[in-house]
Amino acid sequence: MPLATIIALVGLAEALKSGGVLPMYVPAPSQLVTAVAQTPSLLTENLGPTVRRASAGYAIAAFCTIVAASLAVTVQRLYGFVYNFSVTMHSVPIIATAPLLALWIGTGEPLQITIAALACQFPMVVGAIQGLQAADARQRELMEILSATKLQTLRYLLLPSALPYMIAGFKIAAPTAVLGAITGEWAGADRGIGAMMLYALSSFNTPALWLAILITGFLAAIGYGFWALVESVVTVSSNNVELAE
Amino acid sequence: MSRDILVDQVGMVFQGRGEPVIALEKVDMHVQAGSFASIIGPSGCGKSTLLRLIAGLMKPFAGSVTLGGESPSAARRDRGLGFVFQSPTLMPWRTVRENVELPQDIMGRKDRRAESERAAALIELVGLKGFENALPHELSGGMQQRAAIARALVLKPDVLLLDEPFGALDEITRQRMNLELLRIWAESGTSALLVTHSIAEAVFMSDKVYVMSARPGRITSVIDVDLPRPRKLDDMRTPAFFDCVNRVRDGLFGRESPVDHTVPQQIEA
Numbered sequence: 001m002p003l004a005t006i007i008a009l010v011g012l013a014e015a016l017k018s019g020g021v022l023p024m025y026v027p028a029p030s031q032l033v034t035a036v037a038q039t040p041s042l043l044t045e046n047l048g049p050t051v052r053r054a055s056a057g058y059a060i061a062a063f064c065t066i067v068a069a070s071l072a073v074t075v076q077r078l079y080g081f082v083y084n085f086s087v088t089m090h091s092v093p094i095i096a097t098a099p100l101l102a103l104w105i106g107t108g109e110p111l112q113i114t115i116a117a118l119a120c121q122f123p124m125v126v127g128a129i130q131g132l133q134a135a136d137a138r139q140r141e142l143m144e145i146l147s148a149t150k151l152q153t154l155r156y157l158l159l160p161s162a163l164p165y166m167i168a169g170f171k172i173a174a175p176t177a178v179l180g181a182i183t184g185e186w187a188g189a190d191r192g193i194g195a196m197m198l199y200a201l202s203s204f205n206t207p208a209l210w211l212a213i214l215i216t217g218f219l220a221a222i223g224y225g226f227w228a229l230v231e232s233v234v235t236v237s238s239n240n241v242e243l244a245e
Numbered sequence: 246m247s248r249d250i251l252v253d254q255v256g257m258v259f260q261g262r263g264e265p266v267i268a269l270e271k272v273d274m275h276v277q278a279g280s281f282a283s284i285i286g287p288s289g290c291g292k293s294t295l296l297r298l299i300a301g302l303m304k305p306f307a308g309s310v311t312l313g314g315e316s317p318s319a320a321r322r323d324r325g326l327g328f329v330f331q332s333p334t335l336m337p338w339r340t341v342r343e344n345v346e347l348p349q350d351i352m353g354r355k356d357r358r359a360e361s362e363r364a365a366a367l368i369e370l371v372g373l374k375g376f377e378n379a380l381p382h383e384l385s386g387g388m389q390q391r392a393a394i395a396r397a398l399v400l401k402p403d404v405l406l407l408d409e410p411f412g413a414l415d416e417i418t419r420q421r422m423n424l425e426l427l428r429i430w431a432e433s434g435t436s437a438l439l440v441t442h443s444i445a446e447a448v449f450m451s452d453k454v455y456v457m458s459a460r461p462g463r464i465t466s467v468i469d470v471d472l473p474r475p476r477k478l479d480d481m482r483t484p485a486f487f488d489c490v491n492r493v494r495d496g497l498f499g500r501e502s503p504v505d506h507t508v509p510q511q512i513e514a
Contacts, residue, residue: 136334138330138331138332138334139334139336141297141302141328141330142328142330142334143351144302145300145302145321145326145328146321146347146348146351146352147318147321147322147351147352148351152351156336156347156350156351157336160336160338161336161338163338
């Protein structure tokens with residue numbers, strides 16, 4: 001059904017374009033295909049770097065989130081610090097931090113990775129902190145009765161019960177990592193979907209610009225879809241869980 | 246091996262928003278090593294608080310709690326304490342076997358094979374053989390609570406604390422679980438302390454019943470139950486059982502005319 005909808009929409013766009021209804025800056029889908037066919041380097045040179053930067057930033061953000069959120073819920077004093085840092089970084093527009101970061105660390109790949117990480121950290125941190133607090137009071141008392149250390153409590157109780165929340169956060173964060181990488185590429189990069197957008201814009205290459213938009217959406221959807229899949233697998237096994245009778 | 250439970254002049258005060266609430270006042274208890282005791286009382290009399298103090302989950306405001314001469318937290322570190330909550334409190338992502346083995350995972354393993362055998366034997370003892378690999382949500386409430394009991398016993402604790410473990414179960418399942426619990430307790434040889442709402446349950450299970458009153462929570466009477474062990478459901482029909490039940494009832498609700506409960510002596514001519 002979704003496939004049929006897409007085919008129908010593509011067909012409609014194609015028909016409207018050939019009927020002369022659409023303006024010149026909206027290309028027909030077939031024009032996008034020809035754009036790629038004529039210059040395959042558009043995809044081969046730009047897709048890889050963006051995927052690499054977005055994934056690297058995402059992975060770094062995920063790692064830092066798990067460490068920081070674990071610290072925040074274990075050491076009470078760090079809780080406010082972690083949460084406030086995350087919220088502050090999230091409220092400053094990435095488009096404003098990007099040039100500043102470019103001055104500090106240059107316009108190389110570390111910049112795009114950093115911006116991707118900053119762009120996607122917030123939902124991850126919120127999900128992780130909320131999830132790490134999800135264990136109920138009885139379960140915590142059980143860990144106390146077993147004389148579990150803080151690390152053991154984290155491993156045997158807090159992290160497993162945080163998993164559904166974390167996956168939800170990671171899922172929402174995936175598309176923003178792609179957007180972050182692209183924003184980072186605007187701040188200065190030779191290759192990448194973001195760079196491709198800038199080139200296309202300055203040379204009035206509308207098909208290439210539209211291609212960039214489509215690819216961005218596609219990448220974001222893949223990241224989101226991956227976690228949605230993981231979520232469905234994980235939550236099947238913990239479905240119908242009743243903690244109390 | 247087992248430990249005495251000694252509660253000495255324990256008081257507990259909760260500082261709420263208004264006046265401080267006296268939850269427990271001068272509570273004394275002495276549960277003999279290897280015996281079974283119950284605490285019974287109305288809701289809000291502080292019996293769960295008392296159990297948490299004995300488990301060392303809270304520190305008493307006054308007085309002291311010792312388990313075999315040690316503080317509760319020291320006893321916990323010595324694997325001396327098993328606790329069964331009102332709800333099963335199983336980890337929903339762990340199988341029955343993994344839940345029962347959780348205390349072993351946390352306390353550290355020495356002999357993995359002997360420990361798995363111990364867990365397997367307990368799972369069989371509580372009647373969950375064949376469900377080792379089931380997840381908690383696949384079990385009924387009674388089965389979940391049985392897994393929780395196996396978990397509480399897996400480290401061979403010297404003291405077993407039970408906070409209304411069968412409160413959520415229906416009467417029929419509850420009777421059966423009580424019988425099983427007595428059997429398991431007798432085999433394990435631990436001291437057991439049960440918090441309950443049910444007079445019959447308290448008498449049926451225990452060597453000693455502590456009756457509590459509320460506001461402030463204190464122990465108003467202690468009833469010794471001298472029924473023979475092992476106990477059978479038929480014991481609940483005997484006059485001796487009813488006598489104990491009545492004494493607990495009197496302790497809970499008072500009685501207008503005091504009755505002499507001592508066994509009638511031979512009247513001397």
